[in-house]
Amino acid sequence: MTPGVGIWRCTKCRTGFFPQPLLCARCHNDRFETDRVHDAVVEEISVIRHMLGQENWQPRRIASVRTSDGQLITVGLTGEAGPGATIELYQEENAPFGRDKT
Amino acid sequence: MFNNAAIIGVGQSAYTRRPEPGQSTHTFIRDAVVAALKDAELDAAEVQGMAVTSFSLAPDTAVDLAWKLGLSLRWLLQDTNGGSSAMNMLGHALRGVEMGAASPILIVAGDATGLAGYAKLASNYNIATREHLAPLGHGGPNGVYALVASRQMKKYGLEKSDYGHIAVSQRAWAAGNPYAVYRAPMTMDEYLAAPLVADPLSRYDCVPVIAGAQAIVVAHPDRAPKKRPGVRVRAIRHSFNYDNQSGDGLQTGISTFANELWQSAGVRPDDIDLASIYDDYPTMVLAQLNDLGLVPGNDLARFCRSEIAERTFPVNTFGGMMSAGQPGGPAGGLNGIAEAVLQLQHRAGERQVKDARLAVATGYGMTMYRYGGTAGAAILERAP
Structure with missing residues (x-):
């Protein structure tokens, strides 16, 4: 588990992206530097109660969140945070997650 | 307006939730092709072009x-734009016929992924899905559109x-479609009592994946069967990656x-007699209708409670894909176009819309990350 979520920031216009782009969608620059965002606000939540092809599936929460840098990303949500709550972001390999802010 | 190209025939295979041994994507496609050629009164040897889309044709x-x-063809296309593939192929075929590249052109779409195959596809839809969504257990497109639906309900x-x-x-419409996999009437109580799949989406909000195929034939209007003029396309437009996934998904590329x-x-919009709207989820039906300007005052709730x-x-x-079934996704866009053709030719049987003259059909697809990134729409007209 890695604190924060990795984003790609355009070296020219400084816009941050997730997932990784090839060209900046704003200025079409081709150079990026990596950065991390640590906080986000929860906008919408869903509970995934059924997964096609899976037996014994345990319901899990996902959320659409807006990071403190402005990216709209989908995270796995642990804890009890609801819409409007600020959460702490972390990453497991390439997958972004969020949990209640301590 | 395309003056030298029209849709002159439609056909489909059987639709089934569970393919039998020996049935495959290829056999469903064959059945749809045979049906469409028969409907167009064409021999296979006359076909000069073909466009195809499928999630399960590979390798x-x-x-x-x-x-x-x-x-043996002189025009060939394979489309990879999911739910808007059919509309995309229709546009290419119309231009191909109009410009004299080939005629007739067969447009075909079909899938028989099976539930396990579809689950695998949903987790590997693209790199963003495989790396950033599937590891969350996001539930495939159900999870993605659950979040969009929440947003739409709030807005x-x-x-x-x-x-x-x-x-x-x-x-209720599906009751009149002998090909629909679900034809029994459904009440609102039954809808509301269905188990949740991905909040707020429940079972009947999620399009059922089936096996099947659809085909249509585009050709010069002179090639249409006698006494049954082809359906003309007055206009067709497409959009791809309209907002870099930076919006709320409540508008589609159709808005552009x-x-x-x-x-x-x-x-x-007031002139339209019927609409075939790509319906992987009710949320996206409303989004597309609204983008097309078919919802007065953008009042989605009133529109649902009255017109719908x-x-x-x-x-x-x-019946839409939600009742007729969704063969994979790409073929789903083609059944809406085929339905518009049948309605405009007054061949839709007990579900016929009286005096139908103009129809709008859409495609929407490719759930890239937060919502779909491709869309297309066409205005179809009954030949005078």
Whole structure:
């Protein structure tokens, strides 16, 4: 588990992206530097109660969140945070997650 | 307006939830091709072009399909734009016929992924899905559109039952479609009592994956069967990656071209007699109808409770994919176009919309990360 979520920031216009782009969608620059965002606000939540092809599936929460840098990303949500709550972001390999802010 | 190209025939295979041994994507496609050629009164040897889309044709490609169908062609296309593939292929075929590249052109779409195959596809839809969504257990497109639906309900003041009006209404239309996999009437109580799949989406909000195929034939209008003129396309437009996934998904790519589409067609939303709207989820039906300017005052809730619930504005008269079934995704866009053709030729049987003259059909697809990134729409007209 890695604190924060990795984003790609355009070296020219400084816009941050997730997932990784090839060209900046704003200025079409081709150079990026990596950065991390640590906080986000929860906008919408869903509970995934059924997964096609899976037996014994345990319901899990996902959320659409807006990071403190402005990216709209989908995270796995642990804890009890609801819409409007600020959460702490972390990453497991390439997958972004969020949990209640301590 | 395409003056030298029209849709002159439609056909489909059986639709089934569970393919039997010996049935495959290829056999469903074959059955649809045979039906469409028969409907167009064409011999296979006359076909000069083919466009195909499928999630489950691989490792075969379009040329392998041409080989297996015994078609020697001078125009060939394989489309990869999911739910808008059919509309995309239609646009290419119309231009191909109009410009003299080939005629007739066969457009075909089909899938038989099976539930396990579809689950695998949903987790590996693209790199963003495989790396950033699937590890969350996001539930495939159900999870993605659950979040979009929550957003839409909040923005437009929709209640769960508003989506129910779409599901219930389309099921009522499906009763008149012998190919639909779900034809039994559904009540609002049954809709509301269905188990949640991904909050707020429940079972009847999620399109059922089936096996099947669809085909249509585009050719010069002179090639249409005698006494049954082909259906003309007054205008067609497409959009790809319209907002870099940076919006809320409540508008689709249709919003980028709707005004131009109506202007080019020379008709207005009020003139439309029926709509075939790509319906992987009720949420996206409403988004596309709104983008097209078919929802007065953008009042989605009122539209659901009146025009949809009372079926005064016919939407997805074949039952939509939500009742007829979704073969993979790409073929789903083609059944809406085929339905518009049948309605405009007054061949839709007990589900026929009286005096149908103009229809709008859409495609929407490719759930890239937060929502779909491709869309297309066409205005179709009954030949005078």
